[in-house]
Amino acid sequence: MAVMRYREALNAALREELQRDESVMLMGEDIGVFNGAFKVTAGLMEEFGEKRVRDTPISENTIVGMGVGAAMTGLRPVVELMTINFSLLAMDQIVNHAASIRYMFGGQVKVPLVVRMPQGAGHQLGPTHSHSWEALFLHVPGLLVAVPTTAADAKGLLKSAIRDDNPVIFIEHEYLYGQRGEVPDDEDFTVRFGEAAIRREGSDVTIVGISRMALTAARAAETLSEKHGIEAEVIDPRTLRPLDLDTILASVRKTNRCVIVEEGWPHGGVGANLAALISEQAFDDLDAPIQRVTGADVPMPYSKPLEQLAFPHEPQVIDAVLATTKSRY
Amino acid sequence: MADPAEARTPSASLPDPDVARDWLATMTLIRRFEERAGEMYAKAKVGGFLHLAIGEEATIVGSTRALRDQDYLISTYRSHGHTLARGSDPNHVMAELFGRVDGLCKGRGGSMHMFDLDKRFMGGYGIVGGNLPLAAGFALASDYNGLDEATLCQFGDGASNQGTFGETMNLAALWSLPVVFMITNNQFGMGTALERHSAMTDLLRKGEGFGVPGMRCDGMDVQDTYDVTTEALRVAREERKPVLVEALTYRFRGHSMADPEEYRTKEQVDEWRKRDPLAVFGDQLVDAAIMSAEERETLDRETIERIDAAVAFADASPHPAPNELYDDIYVLGEQVRGWYSVDERTSTPHRGEDERGMDENLPGHTEYERAMGHPDAPTPTDDAQRSDD
Numbered sequence: 001m002a003v004m005r006y007r008e009a010l011n012a013a014l015r016e017e018l019q020r021d022e023s024v025m026l027m028g029e030d031i032g033v034f035n036g037a038f039k040v041t042a043g044l045m046e047e048f049g050e051k052r053v054r055d056t057p058i059s060e061n062t063i064v065g066m067g068v069g070a071a072m073t074g075l076r077p078v079v080e081l082m083t084i085n086f087s088l089l090a091m092d093q094i095v096n097h098a099a100s101i102r103y104m105f106g107g108q109v110k111v112p113l114v115v116r117m118p119q120g121a122g123h124q125l126g127p128t129h130s131h132s133w134e135a136l137f138l139h140v141p142g143l144l145v146a147v148p149t150t151a152a153d154a155k156g157l158l159k160s161a162i163r164d165d166n167p168v169i170f171i172e173h174e175y176l177y178g179q180r181g182e183v184p185d186d187e188d189f190t191v192r193f194g195e196a197a198i199r200r201e202g203s204d205v206t207i208v209g210i211s212r213m214a215l216t217a218a219r220a221a222e223t224l225s226e227k228h229g230i231e232a233e234v235i236d237p238r239t240l241r242p243l244d245l246d247t248i249l250a251s252v253r254k255t256n257r258c259v260i261v262e263e264g265w266p267h268g269g270v271g272a273n274l275a276a277l278i279s280e281q282a283f284d285d286l287d288a289p290i291q292r293v294t295g296a297d298v299p300m301p302y303s304k305p306l307e308q309l310a311f312p313h314e315p316q317v318i319d320a321v322l323a324t325t326k327s328r329y
Numbered sequence: 330m331a332d333p334a335e336a337r338t339p340s341a342s343l344p345d346p347d348v349a350r351d352w353l354a355t356m357t358l359i360r361r362f363e364e365r366a367g368e369m370y371a372k373a374k375v376g377g378f379l380h381l382a383i384g385e386e387a388t389i390v391g392s393t394r395a396l397r398d399q400d401y402l403i404s405t406y407r408s409h410g411h412t413l414a415r416g417s418d419p420n421h422v423m424a425e426l427f428g429r430v431d432g433l434c435k436g437r438g439g440s441m442h443m444f445d446l447d448k449r450f451m452g453g454y455g456i457v458g459g460n461l462p463l464a465a466g467f468a469l470a471s472d473y474n475g476l477d478e479a480t481l482c483q484f485g486d487g488a489s490n491q492g493t494f495g496e497t498m499n500l501a502a503l504w505s506l507p508v509v510f511m512i513t514n515n516q517f518g519m520g521t522a523l524e525r526h527s528a529m530t531d532l533l534r535k536g537e538g539f540g541v542p543g544m545r546c547d548g549m550d551v552q553d554t555y556d557v558t559t560e561a562l563r564v565a566r567e568e569r570k571p572v573l574v575e576a577l578t579y580r581f582r583g584h585s586m587a588d589p590e591e592y593r594t595k596e597q598v599d600e601w602r603k604r605d606p607l608a609v610f611g612d613q614l615v616d617a618a619i620m621s622a623e624e625r626e627t628l629d630r631e632t633i634e635r636i637d638a639a640v641a642f643a644d645a646s647p648h649p650a651p652n653e654l655y656d657d658i659y660v661l662g663e664q665v666r667g668w669y670s671v672d673e674r675t676s677t678p679h680r681g682e683d684e685r686g687m688d689e690n691l692p693g694h695t696e697y698e699r700a701m702g703h704p705d706a707p708t709p710t711d712d713a714q715r716s717d718d
Contacts, residue, residue: 025473051473057503062462062496069466072451073401075473077466096456097463105444105452106435107657141658144665165660193664242668 002185006148007177009155010040010116014078016187017162018048021076024162025052027063028080028116037082038118038177060089064115068098068167071113076162083129084119084171098167099142110165114158118172120212120263121311127299130307132263134210135270137169138240144168144193145240149214151181153238156191164193173212194242198251202231205257205321208248209236210270213261213293213312220317228318230325240270248274249282256287257324263311266294291320340552346619352394352551353614353625356386356607357632359410362419363582365636366409366426366440370586374644375426379440380407384581387606388513389414391546391554392481392576395562401449401467401480403460406441408453411483415448419635420642429646436649437657457518458491460484461510465497468506468571479507479566481558487518489535490527501571502540509561510536510573513548515580520592536573548578549604581605651697 004012017024030037032045032055045053056063060081067077081087087094098111121130137145144166148154154172161168183189199209199218202225209217214236221232233251237243252258258278260271271292278290296310343349363381370379382389385407393402393414404411409422417433425432426440434444441455451467454460464482471478488494489512501508512533518526529535533543542564546557554576561572579601583590590598614620620628659665 054504057496057499059496059500062465062493062500065459065462065493065497066466066469066500069451069463069468070470070473071466072463073467073470075470092456092459093462097454097459101452102660103657104434104438104442105446106433106437108434108444108446110660144659160664164664165662166665194666194668242665 001182003180004151004183005177006151006154006172006179006181007038007040009151009181009183010158010172011042011044012183013155013158013162014041014044015047017159018044018052020187021162023074024076024078025054025070026078026080027054027056027067029056029058029063029082031055031080036080038174040116040172040177041080060086061093064090065093065097067113067115068093068101068111071111071167072101072109076112076114078114078116078162081115081117083174084117084133085128085131087115087117087133090115094137094143094167094169095140099140103142111167112165113167114161114170115168116158116170116172118174118177120173120175121295121300121307122175124302124304124307125300126302130300132211132295132311134171134240134262135264135268135273137171138270138273139268142167143241146170146193146238147211147240148172148238149176149209149211149236151179152183153191153197153236155183156189157193157238160190160193163190171211175212176215179215191238193239194244195238196244196247197236197238198247199234199236200232202233202255204230204255205232205259205324206248206251206255207232207234207317207321208258208260208274209234210240210260210262210264213263216312216314217261217317220314220321223314223318224321228322230321232321245277245281249278252278252282253285256285257321258286259291259293259317259320259324261293261312261317261320263295266292266297269294288324291324293317293320340550340556342552343613343617343619344552344555349614349619352390353607353610353620354628354632355390355394355414356551356610357628358419358635359386359389359413360607361629361632361636362409362413362422362639365640366423367582367586369423369426369640375440376428377439377441378406379426379586380584381582381586382407382410382580384601384605385513385515385548385578386410387551387610388548388554388576388578391548391551392483392511392558392574395555395558396479396481399449399476399478400562401451401464401471401478402483403451403464403467403480404453404483405457405460405485405488406453406455407485408443408483409440411453412443412445412448412450415445415450417443417445417448417450419639423636423639423643424646427643427646428648429643430649430653431642431646435653435656458484458488458493461488461491461493461497464508464510465501465506468501468508469504472504472506477566479509479562481562482508482510483513484510485518486512486514486516486523486532487521487526488512489532490518494535495539498536498539498541498571498573505569506571507565507569508571509558509565510541510571511558512573512575513578514575515578517580517584517592519584520588522592533573533575541571541573543573543575545575545577548576549606549609551606551610579604648701
């Protein structure tokens, strides 16, 4: 085990996969000479050369589309988009092309492409650099969606994403880049998609936290235990497609209460979707309505205090949990 | 608007007789296939949109014949001709139009989304301009792997206004990719005439600012199209420079079958029909004694019989079964063993190809039966009926 930052874990995953497989190549804006806007790709162009680590012009739709084309013809491109907001410029290539090509062409080709991008608020970047949009990609059949929270998962899931034959939307988090965690040294360490992590066991309530909110949920769980005597089970799904619904349902059947925490918008969000799935399949096991804690239903504001209001923190999670435990239906 | 009368006279030179006969045969195949597809659409055998390439056969055949087997071709939603020219079996192309399991894409893509990997026909795409980045991606993979392959990317004059056009020109030139971009300039972006949609009407010049030189060919002349495309591909392969080729042509039919053609006059269409590439090239071959008038008629008759067989094949091919609905969304394996979908009221994940024996009472089954023309299916409601547009 080595302790490293989330961004270092991602860097290690990219380096190891570049070493392991000649068909892996990276493309993105300022990922080479500049070493990446968030330094995830630091040193990789120097190590692997400009053929395999390519700085691109600012042309999101086309660099993703070239990744799709190259993936259809034998490469395993990893495209970096500087923030998730910029992915909207590439939505045509992601949805109409990457996600649809295998299906609409009757399975004749595969698209082993990874599109990496960070999301998340907290750096006062305002409404064009700060959103959390895993729900947009979760919506699309044909895509896989990963939302790693820890350094180990960042590394293990990215390696799995690169090795997978499907298009993967790999959503990192700007806040998490600097967070440290233990990461296995083994170069064959991977984390399989579709396997949720139980971050904390508990019997009173299930808290599902998405992306950074898995950390917020874990902190809230400690406070709930210390101050309220409530033992929360915290689940980090790690991937949203495929989703490890079995682990979530098993937990809800044990605790009979569920709170879902996400940074994204409430309408049509990950929590809305997950609450529906749980209600459909475990309604009889619920002792209280499922609670959602989400980002505010606004474009992200610049003002520091307003921005802090616009995404969930520990107290909102605690309030939501208390609401489920106080309910008597 | 280009004046057909100003266009050059047919190429003086003709290819070798065998090559010439192949070109005429392929142009005839496309023409007769498209005509029959239109008839099948009128009979509601073909659904959705149907975009015919009648009038553009010389552009299609001249350009695709400049490709070698290992080269990639990618096209648009008007691509029956491209896949046929690449050698796809007309049976499977027609079956795709009919939405049947023996279609090139198992009935999933339809007219706008043909694909034949074996022929390196890398697809027809329904998003205007969406295929340009993909083409550059194919060329990137060829270049990256050091393979002697080039890519020919076909799109229309309308696509030259999309953002992907400039982005892809820039990247292809910047990275010295072996790709030729061909604008099939049929002079209309759907119903909007060239001079009403593009400030620069000399389309071959639209790549210059991005470092992509332009060439133009007479897209009504198969030999000229072949010659210019061949040179463009040579430059792309040997000089590692992408090239933009403008093929000036004209489609004789509407944009799609649902096109009243109010944006152009019958006289204009008639003027261009005088340059019908199939008629002109066929006449040339007869005049040059490469084939007799009788042989030409035999070719035409046999082609029609071939299309008859394709229609019979398509008609006999089954519709996709209900349990194929979830096939081919994902590559399944150790990593992705299945996925959850909210329309299935079960916690059992979908497993695509592996998922068989779907419950016949699933919601929507009645609609499936209705679409299949099942005799016991309820009477169609208005909203379930096929739209003409």
